[in-house]
């Protein structure tokens with residue numbers, strides 16, 4: 554009889570995650586004897602947990618804040634994407650607890666942008682708010698796909714400077730620049746605005762951009778999906794711009810993780826439907 558396989562999400566906190574819904578729906582649909590669970594872990598529990606995955610029938614993990622970088626030291630193998638971005642969101646557990654690290658955030662974002670929203674980033678100008686893990690994965694992916702310029706804004710100027718420097722070193726066809734103040738950005742030249750900060754998750758959060766900065770021709774993409782409609786997305790709606798929350802990215806990064814773990818094609822419609830049914834605020 555096939556072993557019952559456990560997959561899951563490690564991070565802290567994880568209780569609001571929608572990943573169990575989509576992955577368990579996919580396992581059910583393909584008749585895979587497996588379950589996706591949430592593993593809220595304290596930092597002092599991380600090493601022991603990762604060292605004993607095979608023993609506990611855990612075959613794969615997603616990784617979220619605050620462990621996307623911390624898990625790197627426990628990996629036996631890293632994908633090119635992980636080496637480039639320096640962060641992990643997917644772990645495949647092979648025999649004898651051999652841990653392989655992947656990052657599907659960048660490719661997940663790109664697939665939703667390119668095939669879901671039909672936006673081709675080639676030759677375009679993007680402004681990314683935030684220079685953390687998700688921003689790194691996305692900016693590297695966009696640079697790889699031929700974006701022309703990447704402006705990066707973060708409250709931590711060291712982070713935005715370093716990310717811009719890193720992109721410029723790796724990609725000759727793309728020009729990255731860090732931004733000190735958003736009021737200095739020529740928004741009329743921006744085709745794509747991405748919020749890759751957590752600002753907007755809480756009701757009382759401010760909006761990092763002002764309405765007059767936006768215009769009809771810009772696509773506004775907020776990585777946040779809960780709430781489904783952030784203040785930033787409301788502004789985009791008011792000016793008549795196209796906009797998207799992060800649910801599409803969640804779906805595609807999850808599909809890529811699912812395929813890494815199971816070597817089977819992820820059932821997109823089933824996973825999408827499971828997310829759609831979630832009661833988001």
Ligand code: NAP
Pocket residue numbers: 618658682683684685686687688706707708709712748749750751752754761776777778799800802803804806
């Ligand atoms: P992260 O590594 O913590 O990066 C967030 C960055 O935003 C940090 O550099 C942070 O700086 C910066 N920041 C915070 N407040 C800011 C402000 N007021 N102005 C400018 N920059 C600010 O987090 P992450 O993993 O990249 O995630 C970012 C967001 O994307 C989260 O909301 C996460 O839930 C979402 N996300 C969504 C998906 C999806 O599938 N839809 C996937 C991944 C991530 P400090 O570190 O100095 O605070």
